[in-house]
Amino acid sequence: MNKNSEKISGWKRFLKSMTKAKEIENEEDIMLDHDYDGIKELDNVLPPWWLAGFYITIAISIFYYTQVFFNSEKYSQAKEYATEVAEGKAAIEQYKKEHPELFDDSNIVALTDDENIAKGKELFNTKTCTACHLADLGGSIGPNLTDNTWINGENGGVKDIYTVITKGGRPGKGMIAWESTISREERIQLASYIISMQGSTPANPKAPEGDIIWPKE
Ligand code: HEC
Incomplete structure (x- = not known):
């Protein structure tokens, strides 16, 4: 064999x-x-x-x-679920801590570089803002955004402008909340663009509206 x-x-x-x-x-x-x-x-x-x-x-x-x-002390689906949710939440908190600029609206600053302003302008023209505020921001249904009088907010400035874009204007006035349709970064770009247009001269400026004066003269 x-x-x-x-x-x-x-x-x-x-x-x-x-x-x-x-x-x-x-x-x-x-x-x-x-x-x-x-x-x-x-x-x-x-x-x-x-x-x-x-x-x-x-x-x-x-x-x-x-x-x-x-042995449900050790192998309980409810517990596993709770543990994973807690881990997920902790990870979110950690991420927020590491990237405060992405979440903390209290330290928003207006962007001034050409690229972000150009992006803001593009968004203003494509996200239908021009329908109510006009392309030169002079205002029609919505108020003039180039003058220094503002309806919404507290002291005026980038945070107030950002907040109106995010949460909308006074109820029933036509300015909706854009939070769900425009990203946070883009809303900051829009607010920055509006600020960059301060003091420009639209063709048919709408009369000033609002009690907030910003920037102060
Ligand atoms: C359907 C019409 C309409 C559209 C579209 C619109 N707005 Fe408005 N917007 C308004 C009106 C009306 C107001 C005034 C709200 C109020 O009286 O509280 C306003 C207010 C604002 C204000 C605050 C002005 C102030 O004095 O408080 C900002 C900033 C603004 N809009 C930006 C935008 C941007 C950016 C877009 C596009 C993403 C946009 N709007 C789209 C109608 C519009």
């Missing part, structure tokens, strides 16, 4: 031990008596590979059952 055939017979032995199949020559031994119109049945044993899988699932189910129902 050469090495190769030894290997093959080893493999065959393994297969046999996993299947316990009766050799075809000895099939007669396990033939059942039934005869269904010439079709006969062999009474093979359940193959060991299959039985092993079956026993493993039983063992796993017992383990699972005891862990879920008798």
